[in-house]
Amino acid sequence: MDYKNILCTVENSIATITIHRPQALNALNAETVQELNDVVKKISADTTVKVVIITGDGEKSFVAGADIKEMSTKNAVEGRAFGQIGQDTFTLIENMPQPVIAAVNGFCLGGGCELACACDIRYAAETAKFGQPEVGLGITPGFGGTQRLPRVIGRGAAKELLYTGGIIDAQEALRLGLVNKVLPQGELMSAVQGLAKKIAKNAPVAVQLCKAAVNRGINCDVVTGIAYEAEVFGLCFATVDQKEGMSAFIEKRKADFQGK
Template identity: 80%
Template structure:
């Protein structure tokens, strides 16, 4: 598939997805979401990719939301279908084997905030703004916001953001735990790539199994989650990376992981 609204690059095991609709503040229309889902599927199946970074083009917006111009003419059936496309795509991002870092370089509103919540880690620039404005438009969040946002920041903050349709700045987002770090805009991508490289140097299978265990555990009771952790912990001992990692520790040398 040729992508009209997405830029993609990969280097040294780190993939970068850039939503590229700057004239629309990178708003997500059906075409963009479909492109994103196609690309995410390809990256997820690529064993050479260790970490994924998602950002928006320009200096004003990460993703300003779903495309309101497109949504404004939809009926109930079409609206539900559009929501399902977004939900399915963001769920695929959440469940990618690789860790996904959101580099939030501006507005992350509606679908943009929901996209960031589907990522594993969120770094923001100082000019970033967050919000779920949907109820002010007569709709609910539709790309997973009612479910993921309260899981990220807690029910109280999640409900306040959704019920008020308000907007918060990057420092407030950091205070409530919506983002991990806030940096000057000119430092955002370098800071994100430094984090990505730090993750990518570790044993890929162990990182991916850790992500799977965390995601599964959040959605079940702690005893079931611990049981799953026990399974993936044991599975690691069947990998070459486990032998290499522990051997390097014993031998006091730097480990070289192969993802096997």
């Protein structure tokens, strides 16, 4: 997959998407968001991909935000359109069948924090910085930050970050539950790849249905959520992987999942 601002590789059923605009600290301009939208759609349809990793190029920045220089000249109609494509793209990431892990290797601000929140799991380097500084620019978050951040860290903590435009370090992000784990920069990618491999060895359909159940349930009442869980639980028993997984357990051998 050839793009101007994104690198994408697939190895051992794991796709790695790297935001590649080092000259702009990997800031998201319209072209980059469109490319991300395109690659996510292609990976979502690729049944050979079991896990996705998203990271930024280099060791300084994951995504430093949306491209302020590009945004500065937009009018209201153009601004809304830019926000909409960003929201659409991040919703695709949130709802793509495969689990998505964010490897946050540096600045994770504005659109970068919104991108990370659209991922299922977030690992961060010790040097990472997080925040939604949009109010200091006279705007609100536009790629889903006012909605996903409160769902990840809670309403009070999210409002404090959103209203102040403050920036927090990786350890504070860990305390708030914004990231799952903090690691030295040099160990980040190996840890994320190790996690991806652990996920990839399990039954793909079951993992994907877990993701769907969590995403569906978090936005509805618990009774509706557990009803949906019952449906996907039952659906698992129609899969080849369920027969293989349980047979392997009974026969005390390693399961060979086919994703069917």
